[in-house]
Amino acid sequence: MAGAATSNRQRSKIAPYLMILPALAYLGIFFVVPFFSLARTSLSSSGGSVYLPTLTFSWDFGNYLDAFSHFRDQIIRSFSYALVATLVCLLLAFPLAYVIAFKAGRYKNLILGLVILPFFVTFLIRTIAWKTILADDGWVVSALNAIGLLPSEGRLLSTSWAVIGGLIYNWIIFMILPLYVSLEKIDPRLLEASKDLYSTAPRSFRKVILPLSMPGVLAGSMLVFIPASGDFINADYLGSTQTTMIGNVIQKQFLVVKDYPAAAALSLVLMAIILVGVLLYTRALGTEDLV
């Protein structure tokens, strides 16, 4: 009996490593190694034809300079669209998350379910639906024309606002839910205490709710900003050639033009800017735990 117990304990020393090994090996090969491939490609120079591109590794840092100089507009546009989308998501999501956390009572589960429900429809099909809604002959455009908010030849589709609107719609759920989680954790007695101490409602909001919801603001902002800055579907479906983002360029360079080094360099630039942004943002908000 004692012998069995000891051998069991000895086995359990290597057991966890055996359990994590397959997954880590898989992610090593298909997540870490691909980034080396990407880096190597970004430093190669391309030759050959479009049909048979050949790559030679040559420490060609020029690809990075080219990425910046050729696609500066798209880089700036991606991050400004993503930034605006993140801010609007925050403004729209806060009231809803607040009501779910504090005012929904027994309807809390129902409303949470409703928030998640639209995301069971394929992302692309939801974006196509926005194409219908914002169409030139759609009722939204006619309504805006009628009340004079949009000039008679004005359009919604193919504008920056349509693209930003699509980004907002597609990622707002990832702002609502983390915000809700952090608001849900707030002890309602804190609010009552601040009220008993004669704080006004706006002051309670600023001094109690806002600081305590910061983890949600942080998580939500990153969950919106990261995918939005790399997206190319919204710009493709709802925008025009004037609204292309980095994602569109990466996609086109890789799959249509087949200029692999330029596309790889641009992907790594996108990744690096996001990492720096996330780092600065977490520093500024003063919290270390990301997820």
Added chain:
Amino acid sequence: MTSQGLPAVIEAVEAPRTPKTVRGGRKWGDVLLRIVAGLVLLYLFVPIFVIILFSFNHPAGKFNYSWQGFTLDNWAHPFKYPALTEALKLSLNVAAVSTAIALVLGTLVAIALVRQRFRGSKAVDTFLVLPLTAPEVVMGAALLTLFLDFNWAAGYTTIVVAHIAFEISFIAMTVRARMRGFDWTLEDASMDLGASPTRTFFKVTLPLIVPGIVAAAMLSFALSLDDFIITYFVSGSTVTYPLYVNAAVKAAVPPQINVLATAILVISLVLLGVGTLYRRKRIEA
């Protein structure tokens, strides 16, 4: 849905609900707040209404973008376009195969992280989050360069391989979230009563973690079915359901796309309902 956000969805759904009513400050402010929240909720549903409505549309041209007239034809012939049906079948296949493999790998990691203390578990934790922080377009691009480097022909296999890569982290994190807070002394009790470790695993541990595994599997399946960006990079000429939809936007959008999207929505709703009822029953029992 994108893989980055899914842990947030899990956390929100799993968060313990404390019933609380907070008295509003001024009445008007409270009413205004509720109205804004209601409008935001409504906004989330606008495209969904449009998708369902246009599944009954009788489009005049190739594109199902403007309302022409009501018809039940599309619902009577949901599988009218073989290419669409084939693409959907392929996506279901990819989702099932990749989820099955990722489920084994991800669950093993989750169990090791929750149940075992070992050196480096913190590092493993951090490492698992990484795939969820890379934008999908970068992950797709990175995988494409890997397959190019090794001369792997893009197609079914590369799609499955890529899907497993983004599913593992997500499954590990979901299962782990579900396993926290369980009463693990039950395992010791089982061993003290003379059950072998193997027997304990099958009779005690597994039944405890199965609901978490099922939830992770369903979400991973949905994630795979919906993935467009990563698949787009590694698919070659193979066409999955989202890829078919994307090609349709450029050429012709049949209303059957809306019919199948609505059907998938209804099926997910039913599964969700059944799952909730099942959980409630278990809690009551």
